[in-house]
Amino acid sequence: MGRSIIFVYGIAAYVIFLATFLYSIGFVGNILVPKSIDSGVQGPVGVSVAINLALLSIFALQHSVMARPAFKRVWTKIIPKAAERSTYIWMTCAALILIFVFWQPLPTPIWSAAGTFAGTALSALFWVGWLVVLASTFMIDHFDLFGLKQIYANLRTRVATQPEFMKTGLYRLVRHPIMTGFLIAFWATPIMTVGHLLFAVVTTGYIVIAVRHLEETDLIAEIGDDYLAYRRDVPAFVPGFRWGR
Numbered sequence: 001m002g003r004s005i006i007f008v009y010g011i012a013a014y015v016i017f018l019a020t021f022l023y024s025i026g027f028v029g030n031i032l033v034p035k036s037i038d039s040g041v042q043g044p045v046g047v048s049v050a051i052n053l054a055l056l057s058i059f060a061l062q063h064s065v066m067a068r069p070a071f072k073r074v075w076t077k078i079i080p081k082a083a084e085r086s087t088y089i090w091m092t093c094a095a096l097i098l099i100f101v102f103w104q105p106l107p108t109p110i111w112s113a114a115g116t117f118a119g120t121a122l123s124a125l126f127w128v129g130w131l132v133v134l135a136s137t138f139m140i141d142h143f144d145l146f147g148l149k150q151i152y153a154n155l156r157t158r159v160a161t162q163p164e165f166m167k168t169g170l171y172r173l174v175r176h177p178i179m180t181g182f183l184i185a186f187w188a189t190p191i192m193t194v195g196h197l198l199f200a201v202v203t204t205g206y207i208v209i210a211v212r213h214l215e216e217t218d219l220i221a222e223i224g225d226d227y228l229a230y231r232r233d234v235p236a237f238v239p240g241f242r243w244g245r
């Protein structure tokens with residue numbers, strides 16, 4: 001691939017990511033989008049649960065495999081190194097779009113606080129969650145995380161520098177603020193349906209397992225004692241809450 005083609009490919013990945021990110025907010029929050037987590041007609045419960053679990057598994061598999069250093073080493077023998085992160089973003093968006101299109105609604109409410117103070121507070125918390133996600137991406141390295149740094153450096157015949165290990169800002173409070181933001185956004189809803197609960201439970205399980213057993217294993221291998229000390233001192237997801245260490 002020529003440098004300009006890689007650049008356009010990476011910019012397109014970022015644009016698609018922005019659209020997918022915005023759609024995710026609407027999908028989880030049942031806001032504005034034509035197809036959301038609770039919209040549509042319910043089918044047989046067993047079939048709906050099986051389809052939804054399959055969709056979430058595809059996302060988890062894509063995310064877990066493509067982010068591993070060993071996979072990247074092999075993968076970048078096939079595709080240009082500068083396009084690796086953008087390709088990861090393309091595939092992440094594809095997995096998310098599959099969820100948006102094929103998700104089966106299970107709209108029976110578990111709790112309903114709409115129109116109450118608690119409901120308003122949960123709606124506000126939902127937005128706080130997404131804001132925490134976005135802000136945290138800028139605290140590590142937003143442009144590296146979404147491949148723009150790599151494609152720009154490549155365009156200028158350079159190699160992008162590695163992002164620094166971050167321990168300040170929200171990363172001083174918790175080790176995984178992006179995931180904390182997602183957890184808040186997925187659970188804070190004025191109306192919790194069976195489908196939404198399935199989504200929240202499965203994504204929470206995946207986040208906890210993947211972060212501890214995959215991402216942190218890679219970070220310890222890469223950073224070593226500095227990360228181990230950070231892990232000792234800073235909780236995983238909830239500020240001041242030691243259980244999440």
Ligand SMILES: C[S@@+](CC[C@H](N)C(=O)[O-])C[C@H]1O[C@@H](n2cnc3c(N)ncnc32)[C@H](O)[C@@H]1O
Pocket residue numbers: 136140163164165166167171175176177178179180211215219
């Ligand atoms: C999707 S981000 C999630 C980061 C973190 N788990 C969170 O929830 O905020 C994954 C990337 O962040 C990087 N990362 C995780 N913790 C970091 C830190 N403290 N400083 C810099 N990069 C970090 C990982 O190496 C990985 O490439």
